[in-house]
Amino acid sequence: MNQNTVNQMQKQVDDIYRSESRRVFATLIRLLGDFDLAEEALHEAFAAAVEQWTRDGVPTNPRSWLISAGRFKAIDAIRRRTRFQASLAEIAERLDRDPAPLEGTDDVEDDRLRLIFTCCHPALSPEAQVALTLREVCGLTTEEIASAFLITTPTLAQRIVRAKAKIRDARIPYQVPAIAELPERLDSVLSVIYLVFNEGYSASAGESLTRSDLSNEAIRLGRLLSELLPNPEVMGLLALMLFQESRRTARSSPQGDLILLENQDRSLWNREQIAEGKVLVERALSSQRFGAYALQAAIAAVHAESPSAEATDWGRIVALYNVLARVESSPVVDLNRAVAVAMRDGPSAGLPLIDAILARGDLTDYHLAHAARADLCRRLGKTADARDSYQQALVLTRQEPERRFLEKRLRELG
Amino acid sequence: MKYMLLIYSDENAWTESEKEHCYAESVQLTQKLNAKGQYLGSSPLHSVSTATSVRIRDGKRLVTDGPFAETHEQLGGYFLIDAKDLDEAINIAGRIPAARKGTVEIRPIMELSGLLSDQ
Numbered sequence: 370m371n372q373n374t375v376n377q378m379q380k381q382v383d384d385i386y387r388s389e390s391r392r393v394f395a396t397l398i399r400l401l402g403d404f405d406l407a408e409e410a411l412h413e414a415f416a417a418a419v420e421q422w423t424r425d426g427v428p429t430n431p432r433s434w435l436i437s438a439g440r441f442k443a444i445d446a447i448r449r450r451t452r453f454q455a456s457l458a459e460i461a462e463r464l465d466r467d468p469a470p471l472e473g474t475d476d477v478e479d480d481r482l483r484l485i486f487t488c489c490h491p492a493l494s495p496e497a498q499v500a501l502t503l504r505e506v507c508g509l510t511t512e513e514i515a516s517a518f519l520i521t522t523p524t525l526a527q528r529i530v531r532a533k534a535k536i537r538d539a540r541i542p543y544q545v546p547a548i549a550e551l552p553e554r555l556d557s558v559l560s561v562i563y564l565v566f567n568e569g570y571s572a573s574a575g576e577s578l579t580r581s582d583l584s585n586e587a588i589r590l591g592r593l594l595s596e597l598l599p600n601p602e603v604m605g606l607l608a609l610m611l612f613q614e615s616r617r618t619a620r621s622s623p624q625g626d627l628i629l630l631e632n633q634d635r636s637l638w639n640r641e642q643i644a645e646g647k648v649l650v651e652r653a654l655s656s657q658r659f660g661a662y663a664l665q666a667a668i669a670a671v672h673a674e675s676p677s678a679e680a681t682d683w684g685r686i687v688a689l690y691n692v693l694a695r696v697e698s699s700p701v702v703d704l705n706r707a708v709a710v711a712m713r714d715g716p717s718a719g720l721p722l723i724d725a726i727l728a729r730g731d732l733t734d735y736h737l738a739h740a741a742r743a744d745l746c747r748r749l750g751k752t753a754d755a756r757d758s759y760q761q762a763l764v765l766t767r768q769e770p771e772r773r774f775l776e777k778r779l780r781e782l783g
Numbered sequence: 784m785k786y787m788l789l790i791y792s793d794e795n796a797w798t799e800s801e802k803e804h805c806y807a808e809s810v811q812l813t814q815k816l817n818a819k820g821q822y823l824g825s826s827p828l829h830s831v832s833t834a835t836s837v838r839i840r841d842g843k844r845l846v847t848d849g850p851f852a853e854t855h856e857q858l859g860g861y862f863l864i865d866a867k868d869l870d871e872a873i874n875i876a877g878r879i880p881a882a883r884k885g886t887v888e889i890r891p892i893m894e895l896s897g898l899l900s901d902q
Contacts, residue, residue: 490869492869492873536892538893539869539889539891540784540868540869540870540891541868541869541872542867542868543872544870546870550870
């Protein structure tokens with residue numbers, strides 16, 4: 370066979386690798402019951418594919434071919450090693466007993482869901498859940514994940530190794546949770562996805578390149594999950610991420626300075642993402658089983674539809690925050706509600722609400738609470754109060770663009 | 784697969800009648816687990832004030848009063864169970880009455896060849 374055909378085949382296999390490798394991997398984990406064994410089998414199956422497909426052509430169903438090849442490669446590998454490791458003998462025995470499972474599409478899609486729920490199992494630490502999900506579900510490399518989270522590769526690699534060892538030793542099951550446990554377990558999956566998104570979204574300018582990839586990865590995960598499990602909260606989270614992402618280019622200046630929602634150039638907002646988000650949030654809300662993510666997305670949708678901050682339907686936003694506070698009460702929700710009230714009824718209506726929240730002591734260390742108070746005081750002409758609150762916010766913030774923004778506001782106060 | 788469920792709580796947070804109630808509920812749980820073949824063993828422990836620690840250093844045995852580590856919550860009892868996987872173990876742990884006051888730590892049992900097993 371000539372080199373040209375081999376190169377062409379390599380390219381075709383690469384394409385199939387990109388579209389199918391995570392599915393094949395998820396199924397191999399179920400069949401083999403071990404993450405590392407599945408990873409090894411996956412790579413051997415793809416290596417075998419280049420060789421055999423060049424000779425015989427690409428099979429009609431490459432996915433089942435790869436799953437089946439991976440399974441046989443694993444049996445071989447296990448046989449070679451059985452002499453050394455007794456635990457593997459059990460797996461080999463089981464694989465030989467069970468007939469070769471030729472997977473239907475449904476089975477394979479279920480396996481992807483199994484993989485997501487296993488990686489996001491609440492018995493794993495949140496850091497491990499994030500690392501494992503990006504590594505095993507998204508297929509990012511250890512180096513890529515480490516650099517995006519600003520930690521060293523060995524630290525991240527160790528985190529993944531420990532998590533896999535716990536899955537194996539504590540026997541975290543490879544399954545989609547039962548209906549009774551689904552809401553709790555889904556919460557954990559959604560918070561992993563949102564954590565990945567926010568890590569990429571609230572990044573400073575210097576690192577924005579690698580980190581915005583994390584937001585895209587989170588949106589990809591959200592899309593995958595909403596295909597596999599079209600639940601209102603899954604759709605709500607995906608919509609929320611799309612609305613936030615739609616403002617990415619508008620929310621900072623070319624110098625990396627923060628631009629608040631009210632001052633953003635709305636023509637820069639990504640209309641395609643907004644349209645997709647709107648469809649999702651409407652579907653989620655019409656289900657009547659929506660929760661906090663869908664409500665936050667609904668709030669973001671009101672902003673997305675408004676031509677300017679002044680023309681925003683603040684009454685609707687306050688109403689949505691009222692519902693959100695009932696579904697998932699938190700001081701941050703109260704703060705956002707207070708800001709919306711100030712936009713609807715004027716700063717003098719919002720200020721006592723914020724003062725009451727700060728007096729409760731829940732948000733005294735939260736820089737945005739002080740920044741919001743400062744802003745209302747500034748609008749009311751209470752310059753001294755505004756200065757005090759901006760200074761408190763400045764002490765508490767840890768992000769460079771926010772620091773610059775607050776310093777600018779302080780200078781403007783004179 | 785075997786799991787050890789270790790029950791930690793603040794000993795002083797229990798009234799006598801709460802303890803009695805908890806024991807009675809725990810007995811019921813052991814019977815339910817036993818009926819499903821998931822029960823291997825269980826017991827409450829006497830107060831940590833009865834604890835004695837032993838260690839051998841340089842070939843010499845040292846016996847001291849008290850637990851090895853002074854902590855806010857003390858080991859107050861255990862369940863040894865047989866469960867299909869961690870999810871099943873988590874469900875059983877959630878049915879232990881003491882979990883409502885303290886914390887149940889789930890530890891998978893390591894199989895060691897040559898060890899005389901419980902069953």
